Amino acid sequence: MNLILLGAPGAGKGTQAEIICDKLNIPTISTGNILRAAIREGTEMGLKAKATIDAGKLVSDDIIIAIVKERLAQDDCKNGFILDGVPRTVAQAEALEKMGIRIDKVVDLEVPDAAIIARLSGRRVCSACGASYHTEYKPSAKEGICDCCGGELIVRKDDEPATVLDRLSAYHDQTEPLIGFYRERDKLVVVEGQEKVEDTSRLVLAALEA
Numbered sequence: 001m002n003l004i005l006l007g008a009p010g011a012g013k014g015t016q017a018e019i020i021c022d023k024l025n026i027p028t029i030s031t032g033n034i035l036r037a038a039i040r041e042g043t044e045m046g047l048k049a050k051a052t053i054d055a056g057k058l059v060s061d062d063i064i065i066a067i068v069k070e071r072l073a074q075d076d077c078k079n080g081f082i083l084d085g086v087p088r089t090v091a092q093a094e095a096l097e098k099m100g101i102r103i104d105k106v107v108d109l110e111v112p113d114a115a116i117i118a119r120l121s122g123r124r125v126c127s128a129c130g131a132s133y134h135t136e137y138k139p140s141a142k143e144g145i146c147d148c149c150g151g152e153l154i155v156r157k158d159d160e161p162a163t164v165l166d167r168l169s170a171y172h173d174q175t176e177p178l179i180g181f182y183r184e185r186d187k188l189v190v191v192e193g194q195e196k197v198e199d200t201s202r203l204v205l206a207a208l209e210a
Contacts, residue, residue, distance in 0.1 A: 001024060001026065001080045001104050001105070001208070002080050002081055002101070002102055002103050002104045003020065003026075003080070003081070003082045003083065003103070003104065003105055003106070003107065003208070004082075004083045004086075004087070004103055004105075004106040004107070004182070005017055005082060005083065005084050005106075005107050005109065006106060006107065006108040006109065006175070006178055006179065006182075007108060007109030007110070007111065007193070008111060008113070008116050008168060008171045008172075008175075009116065009120065009158070009164070009167045009168065009171060010111070010116040010117075010119045010120040010123070010159075010164070011109040011110075011111040011116065011193055012109055012111070012119075012193055012197065012200060013084050013085070013109060014028075014030065014032075014084060014132055015132075015138075015197055016107075016109065016197075016200060016201060016204050017030065017082045017084045019201045019204070019205075020082055020204065020205070020208070021082060023205060024080065024208075025079075026077075026079060026080035026081055026082060027076045027077060027081055027082070028081070028082045028084055029068065029071050029072065029077070029081050029082065029083050029084065029086075030084040030085055031059075031064055031067055031068065031083075031084070031085040031086045032084070032085045033130055034067050034071065035049050035053065035059060035067070036130055037130070039053075045063055045066075045067070048060075048063060049063060053157070053158060054157055055166075056158060056162075056163040056166035056167055056170070057166070057170065058088055058089070058170055058174060061089065061091055061092050061095065064086055064087075064088070064092060065092060065095045065096070065099075068083070068086055068096070069099060072101065083103075087178060088174060088175050088178075089174050089175065089177075089178070090177050090178060090181050093178055093181055093182075103182075103187055104187070105187055105188075105189055105207075105208060106178075106182040106187045106188050106189070107189055107191055107204055107207060107208070108179055108188060108189070108190045108191065109191055109193050109200070109204075110190060110191065110192050110193060111193035113168055115193070116164070116168060117161070117164055117165075117168075119134070119137070120159045120164050121159075121161065121164075122134045122135035122136050122137070123155070123156070123159050124140075124144075124153040124154065124155060125153065125154060125155075125156050125159075126146035126148065126149065126151040126152070126153055126154075127151050127152045127153070127154045128146065128149050128150075128151025128152070129146060129148055129149045129151055131146050131147070131148045131149070133146075133153060137197065138197075140153060189207040189208070191203045191204050191207055
């Protein structure tokens with residue numbers, strides 16, 4: 001099954017992607033993780049993306065599509081995949097179609113902006129391996145330390161309050177039109193984000209009939 005997860009920054013796409021991945025045994029393609037790895041490694045693409053991300057803006061379509069095309073060509077995507085963080089714009093969605101990438105379903109995670117802001121204020125990310133945590137919903141066993149590798153947990157630049165507001169504004173302006181785009185193609189399923197992760201997961205898997 002080839003899936004896309006839509007939703008505002010902090011809606012829980014990454015968490016739900018992990019759960020779907022385990023259930024369906026397909027990889028999650030997170031452009032955010034790929035970009036952060038490129039930034040850490042100091043690649044040409046990473047350097048181009050860094051200034052844009054630090055400003056709370058969206059990375060250009062050509063960089064995103066190049067990353068995705070390369071990743072989907074790998075063997076582990078042959079039986080399906082989950083796209084998390086792409087497409088962000090209708091132009092990107094059209095580019096994916098032109099590349100011949102078949103999408104079976106698009107899950108839209110709906111969460112109010114106020115809840116998004118509260119969620120992101122508690123989000124922490126491992127500076128070494130990129131694992132995600134939350135001070136309230138998904139705390140690490142030892143405060144400030146990653147369970148996976150022992151790295152330091154940090155607040156990402158794009159989770160700081162001022163940047164969060166910019167990211168939400170960008171989402172509503174540029175990404176929300178994808179809801180109509182995929183509804184017209186009869187691909188869209190809408191899931192209302194719940195307070196508990198497991199409740200949201202149950203609704204997502206039911207929507208996917210998984």
